[in-house]
Amino acid sequence: MRKAIGRLVANEDLNFLLTNRLPRRLATNVIGWFSKIEQPLVARASIAVWRFFSDVDLADAEQTHFKSMHACFVRTLRPGARPVDPDPQVLASPCDAIVGAHGQIAGDEVHQIKGAPYRLSELLGDADAARAFEGGTYVTLRLTAGMYHHFHAPHDLTVEQVTYISGDCWNVNPIALKRVERLFCKNERAAIRCRLDDGTPIMLVAVAAVLVASIRLTFLDTKNALRIGGPRTIALHAQLAKGDDMGWFEHGSTIVMLVPRGFDLAAGVDSPSRLYAGEPLLAAGIAVQPT
Template structure:
């Protein structure tokens, strides 16, 4: 059972996991682990499934998926019958009114919808993946000189479940730099997998870029792919100014993760998020909502 913290109701809720039984089997049983290593973590498996999700035939999956996970279709720009494929639905855009962006320059906003966990005063060589497992930022981006700038800083991990809105955004106005691609595997980023695959984020394919933020110094953005994520699509233009809340990109089908690193003494994350993170619980957040304050 995966529990997440609802900040509004100040209570815990059980996450409905798409393919829960399948995930528990492939990451928890000897046979499943072997199949994961031989097939599921490979690019070809995710590429083929991603191609299927781009076809008209895959559109038949949309309505059952919406019904099973109670996805709110009143806030999407397209109606349920307007999507041409499952990926078209998966990468759906939301109405502007449904995700108001906090415009206060001293407020840090969530970069997207998902489940957020925060770590402050980080050790670059021992960033927490999940209780008992850590990874290195240097190995995550393969760029030591940039990684060194975030010693004792803050790390935010936003996990996007398959049921979530899958576009990610800029948390401030500023200038984004070019994106760097690092090839890798396609493990799931669900906590079921995070508990069993050491240094998972460093194993999966990922992209990283610097964002020269107006109010929070240089922010390091990292997007991590996962099982069945056909592509990480960057929709921004490097070296062109953006405003707070502008779209940075989106993930095609599958659960995915966006990780942000802030330099020391740039931001204070909200107390409830920090408290829940220390307890090992993610907090549900929505794009544009307040998650911290500028220092």
């Protein structure tokens, strides 16, 4: 039965219909409410259904029992489960992810998948911010529904600004990326502007997705979803060490990471590589070419 359901879900037309051609925000709000129900039978049943449909690995989870499906979504890991590469020349992966589109930032253009461009200035909501990364490198990191949902500082850094942009909650899987133009520019997102200790700017753009679609930031406000308060730009001076928890999604989603000229993908990293938080993602070198 599981294989049969898997084949149905793998059908692109059906997958797109089930995850996008529904009232996305309504479905997201309903699932967000339902996932927080702290009733043992509801929690066990909903987690079991989620694990049936998703590749959920709880082996590294700090807890073994969860009060709700939401608690399982946003689980923390046991200490040492995600060791961080200590090389100061390396930018570590901020999250568990599958590597998607990546390459050199050509003017103002990047790609969500091959042949599907979008403008970096639209993603960031700021043309000046986009120009700071012209000629640099972008990497798309997709977190699936079953993955560990926290993201971490890729290096010692200072968070200087967060720009929250409200939006839709399209699914961010490859099927939707092929069909919805400029999808990342349509979804709810947060552009997190950071600076390394040597002055190098980097940007992490956290893009929300269908079902729950909530972005939380540990250095800003962990009690409320970032969307509370509406679109805005927040100036900060939050210093984080490499590997520190930066926040989490309440469902699978995407981080687009931007770096200036002078970085290359770390050895062995390519699409569709599977990475764990803390593993090498980018290293000092010559910027990668478009793929």
